[in-house]
Amino acid sequence: MSTGVDDINLTDPAFWTQPLEDRQAAFATLRRERPIAFFEEPLFGDAPVGPGYYALTRYDDVVEVSRNPDVYCSGMGSTSVTDMPPEAAEFFGSFITMDDPRHARLRGIVSRRFTPKQLSKVMDDVAHIADEVIDDMCEKGETDFVADIAQPFPLLIICDMMGIPRSEYQTVLDATNKILGGGDAEFVGDDPITEIFGAGMTLTQLVNELADFKRKNPGDDLTTALINAEVDDDVLTPQELGAFFILLAVAGNDTTRTALSHGMHYLTQHPDQRQIWQDDLDGVTGSAVEEIVRFAAPVVYMRRTLTRDAVLSGTELKAGEKVVMFYGSASRDESVFEDPDRFDVRRSPNNHLGFGGPGPHFCLGAHLARRELSVMFRRLFERLPDLTAVGSPELLDPMSMPLVTGVKRLPVTFTPSARIGGR
Amino acid sequence: MRVSVDPDRCEAHGVCTGIAPDVFELDDDDVLHVVLAEPPAERWGEMRDAAMRCPKQAITLSE
Numbered sequence: 468m469s470t471g472v473d474d475i476n477l478t479d480p481a482f483w484t485q486p487l488e489d490r491q492a493a494f495a496t497l498r499r500e501r502p503i504a505f506f507e508e509p510l511f512g513d514a515p516v517g518p519g520y521y522a523l524t525r526y527d528d529v530v531e532v533s534r535n536p537d538v539y540c541s542g543m544g545s546t547s548v549t550d551m552p553p554e555a556a557e558f559f560g561s562f563i564t565m566d567d568p569r570h571a572r573l574r575g576i577v578s579r580r581f582t583p584k585q586l587s588k589v590m591d592d593v594a595h596i597a598d599e600v601i602d603d604m605c606e607k608g609e610t611d612f613v614a615d616i617a618q619p620f621p622l623l624i625i626c627d628m629m630g631i632p633r634s635e636y637q638t639v640l641d642a643t644n645k646i647l648g649g650g651d652a653e654f655v656g657d658d659p660i661t662e663i664f665g666a667g668m669t670l671t672q673l674v675n676e677l678a679d680f681k682r683k684n685p686g687d688d689l690t691t692a693l694i695n696a697e698v699d700d701d702v703l704t705p706q707e708l709g710a711f712f713i714l715l716a717v718a719g720n721d722t723t724r725t726a727l728s729h730g731m732h733y734l735t736q737h738p739d740q741r742q743i744w745q746d747d748l749d750g751v752t753g754s755a756v757e758e759i760v761r762f763a764a765p766v767v768y769m770r771r772t773l774t775r776d777a778v779l780s781g782t783e784l785k786a787g788e789k790v791v792m793f794y795g796s797a798s799r800d801e802s803v804f805e806d807p808d809r810f811d812v813r814r815s816p817n818n819h820l821g822f823g824g825p826g827p828h829f830c831l832g833a834h835l836a837r838r839e840l841s842v843m844f845r846r847l848f849e850r851l852p853d854l855t856a857v858g859s860p861e862l863l864d865p866m867s868m869p870l871v872t873g874v875k876r877l878p879v880t881f882t883p884s885a886r887i888g889g890r
Numbered sequence: 891m892r893v894s895v896d897p898d899r900c901e902a903h904g905v906c907t908g909i910a911p912d913v914f915e916l917d918d919d920d921v922l923h924v925v926l927a928e929p930p931a932e933r934w935g936e937m938r939d940a941a942m943r944c945p946k947q948a949i950t951l952s953e
Binding site for chain 1: 919
């Protein structure tokens with residue numbers, strides 16, 4: 468579709484509903500011909516249209532920007548392309564849209580909970596939940612992979628980690644779908660702005676009720692850690708608590724759901740690669756999971772804002788201007804990755820940017836995501852070895868550039884198998 | 891060259907322990923230790939690689 472570099476418009480919602488291959492081809496053109504390309508900004512409700520942004524599509528530029536938060540900051544406006552209006556910041560302005568030192572203090576409240584050994588303590592839970600989720604679909608023979616596997620699995624895990632009772636799972640799911648659905652009418656109807664704010668309000672209310680409960684009944688969960696945390700000698704305000712909770716719930720959900728769904732699709736498209744993985748689960752799982760994250764790049768982009776004038780790969784940028792890092796493009800940069808469009812479950816080295824570039828905002832949940840993907844694919848290979856996607860994934864239908872390359876549905880078939888019983 | 895790690899930044903991503911397991915070590919609580927703080931010159935390339943690739947920019951090299 469996109470033939471020349473001038474035909475490419477990343478702001479156009481239609482760009483994001485093209486087949487993945489066409490998008491990848493457009494990004495390859497940008498990397499080659501216009502690696503720092505300027506685009507007009509999308510509309511966001513009736514907010515005034517911003518000044519535009521530079522799209523960074525090469526690996527080295529994304530790394531450079533990530534490594535220099537003093538110049539390319541997160542705390543001016545937002546990390547989404549359009550600035551957040553103040554009423555949105557109330558719900559969605561957590562540490563992802565802050566700079567150090569405050570970012571580090573807030574992140575530090577929970578960061579030790581996400582290290583590998585801390586997570587290995589919940590490893591049994593992850594495996595249990597995987598089996599429980601598979602039990603609910605293993606007798607069907609055909610189903611929707613998103614609804615039955617990719618959606619419930621990370622949701623159950625992040626809700627358990629946060630201490631959210633199971634009775635509230637549907638509320639959390641609906642709210643996160645609205646927040647990260649990119650304005651897809653299936654989730655937000657005709658009035659996305661109202662629906663997205665409503666979802667923020669719902670989650671803020673939920674966590675503050677939960678916080679009241681946890682003050683009386685503390686547990687070994689993230690919500691208890693948050694209400695007991697002191698930052699700058701002060702506890703979190705109800706609003707800060709709400710925004711923190713929304714960030715963890717949203718980020719912990721849609722990203723892994725997207726990676727699982729795209730992963731299932733790639734494995735069906737590349738039966739040879741699937742065979743390699745299935746034949747050597749212990750040897751290949753680690754690299755296969757990295758390759759899925761590189762290939763799927765669930766988080767489409769993050770924005771940074773210039774704190775001062777700077778030159779990036781010869782392009783002069785001014786204070787206040789916006790740069791947007793496209794992680795999927797950077798992770799297919801042919802100057803770094805050999806044969807980047809090949810899905811290779813044994814790829815090595817694989818220093819992809821699917822979890823972001825090196826810097827303060829590197830994905831907090833990277834270990835958790837790796838563990839979730841490893842456990843789920845292993846259990847699926849063991850329990851439903853012929854599980855196969857039929858047809859293409861149905862992608863989000865975004866109003867503008869989506870933050871997550873979400874998958875709404877992916878039909879699969881398999882030989883039915885017996886439940887093994889879980890909790 | 892001296893290698894040091896900022897414990898407030900480190901989140902145990904394990905990139906450095908993958909590059910140089912005899913220099914960097916994660917203990918049972920996922921706290922990173924530099925067990926060979928002054929590696930010989932032929933290891934400096936690896937040290938620079940570890941510092942560059944640390945997701946949290948927690949590694950400092952001083953000449």
